[in-house]
Amino acid sequence: MEMLSYFYLTDHLGSSSASTELSNHWITDGSGNAIQHLHYLPFGEDWVDQRNSSWNAPYTFSGKEKDAETGYGYFGARYYDSGLSIWLSVDPMSDKYPSMSPYNYCANNPVILVDPDGRRIFCETAYSRKAVTQYLNEHFGKGNPFKVDRNGNVVFNQRKYDRNISKCLPDQRILATGLYAAIRRDEICYVNIKENCSEDPTYYFTINHHFNENTQEEESTPRHVHGAHTDGKCVPDESNPGVYYVCMTEEMAKKMGVTTGNYETKTRALGKDDPIQETFPILTASPSANFFHEVCDEFLNFYTARVVTAAIPILDQLLHQNAAFRNLGLLERDGSDH
Numbered sequence: 001m002e003m004l005s006y007f008y009l010t011d012h013l014g015s016s017s018a019s020t021e022l023s024n025h026w027i028t029d030g031s032g033n034a035i036q037h038l039h040y041l042p043f044g045e046d047w048v049d050q051r052n053s054s055w056n057a058p059y060t061f062s063g064k065e066k067d068a069e070t071g072y073g074y075f076g077a078r079y080y081d082s083g084l085s086i087w088l089s090v091d092p093m094s095d096k097y098p099s100m101s102p103y104n105y106c107a108n109n110p111v112i113l114v115d116p117d118g119r120r121i122f123c124e125t126a127y128s129r130k131a132v133t134q135y136l137n138e139h140f141g142k143g144n145p146f147k148v149d150r151n152g153n154v155v156f157n158q159r160k161y162d163r164n165i166s167k168c169l170p171d172q173r174i175l176a177t178g179l180y181a182a183i184r185r186d187e188i189c190y191v192n193i194k195e196n197c198s199e200d201p202t203y204y205f206t207i208n209h210h211f212n213e214n215t216q217e218e219e220s221t222p223r224h225v226h227g228a229h230t231d232g233k234c235v236p237d238e239s240n241p242g243v244y245y246v247c248m249t250e251e252m253a254k255k256m257g258v259t260t261g262n263y264e265t266k267t268r269a270l271g272k273d274d275p276i277q278e279t280f281p282i283l284t285a286s287p288s289a290n291f292f293h294e295v296c297d298e299f300l301n302f303y304t305a306r307v308v309t310a311a312i313p314i315l316d317q318l319l320h321q322n323a324a325f326r327n328l329g330l331l332e333r334d335g336s337d338h
Contacts, residue, residue, distance in 0.1 A: 005030045042110045044073065044082030065159075074158070080105060121154040121182060121189045121295060124205050128152070128193040131250065135288035139175055139327055140168075146179060154191075156180060174323040178296035181305065187242045189234075189299045190223075193291075196251040197229045203247040231256040232290040234298035244303060246294040253287040286328055293321035314338060 007028045027036040039048035044061035060066055061082055064073045072079040078089045090102040100107055123129040129148045136146045145160035156179075165176055182189065192203040203225040225235060225245050231252040237243040297320045301308040308317050314335035315322065322332040 006035060040082075043085035043105060044080070044110070045085070046082075121191060123148055123152040123154065124190050124192040127195060128191050131193045131195075131287070132191065132291065135291050138288050139292075139324060140172060145176070154179075154183060156183060169327070171323040171327040175292055175296070175320060175327065178292065178300060178320045182295050182300040185300065185304050187244060187299075187304050189244045189246060189295060191246045191291075191295070192225075192248075193287075194229065194249045194251075197249060199229075199249075201229050202226050203245065205245055232294045234294045234303065236303060244299050246291075246299060248287070248290055248294065250287040253290040254285045256285060286324060286330060289321050289324035289328070289330075292324045293318065296320035 007030075026034060026038075029035050035051065035053055037048060037050040038046070038060065040061050041047050061073060062075070064075055064080075066073055067079065070079070072081055072088065074080075078087050078091075080087055085105055086103045087105060088103075091104075123132050129152050132154060133148045136144060136148070140146065143160075145157045145164060147155060147157075149155050161176070161180060165173060168176060190205045192205060194203075205223040205225065206221075223237060223240075223245070225247055229249040229252050230247055232246070232248040234244055234246045237245065297308065297317060301319070302317070317338060318333050318335055325332050
């Protein structure tokens with residue numbers, strides 16, 4: 001089986017251009033023999049395509065899969081024609097760039113810029129990326145359709161999703177369909193997860209908000225969400241419609257657990273010769289359940305899809321969080337503290 005493995009080798013541009021870890025330059029077999037050799041022109045048109053077998057790499061320019069029937073690159077929100085160097089439909093975020101054609105790829109500067117699909121959930125920090133990856137594996141297992149790519153975007157593999165969605169458990173299906181819908185929203189959700197309360201209580205975000213035609217570069221504006229550490233909250237950017245922030249501290253999420261109704265007794269020493277026993281409620285808590293609540297119940301259902309209102313039953317407002325609790329075998333939240 002080891003000899004049936006294939007290895008993708010990136011080109012010299014790496015992630016600084018349209019290439020990614022899956023935008024292959026060379027593909028070798030388990031013995032190191034070259035199977036396929038690819039090079040692209042700046043806008044993704046094939047320049048060199050050499051192979052010694054009939055096998056085709058599924059991931060080509062920009063690490064995206066090509067549609068087998070049309071040859072167009074599938075970027076999630078729309079298709080790209082590398083021969084014409086244009087998108088085949090309007091950019092869903094085109095209102096942010098009125099000075100440019102909504103069909104332009106990378107603002108006509110693909111050597112420097114990367115053009116994502118325009119719909120995303122973005123993990124702001126390295127710790128956020130690590131945490132979200134752990135949450136996805138915790139609920140869906142390794143090899144699931146979702147992942148956090150090297151740029152921090154939460155993305156999905158359409159083929160894996162279509163193949164597995166009907167086979168997964170009911171609570172997993174609730175979480176998977178919710179996250180899938182959240183990623184596909186036109187709005188953007190930035191996620192900043194902190195590990196503990198010893199860090200700066202301000203959550204920092206960087207928003208790519210416009211393209212500077214003079215410098216031909218994407219310019220960013222920092223955003224700060226102030227306040228004490230929180231177990232989780234989703235807030236809109238009042239000055240930037242369509243942008244939302246999810247803030248969360250894992251230490252707080254673990255403390256804000258749900259009482260199971262059972263109790264445990266612990267001995268605490270007030271002094272060297274004065275130990276006492278105290279009874280504590282047993283709590284059930286999960287940072288990953290809080291993540292799904294903020295992204296799917298709040299960002300998706302309340303703010304953007306707007307299927308959640310104050311008029312609907314409180315448990316419907318906790319649909320994804322309770323599904324996450326059940327998926328982990330934990331007690332559901334009754335909503336009295338929501």
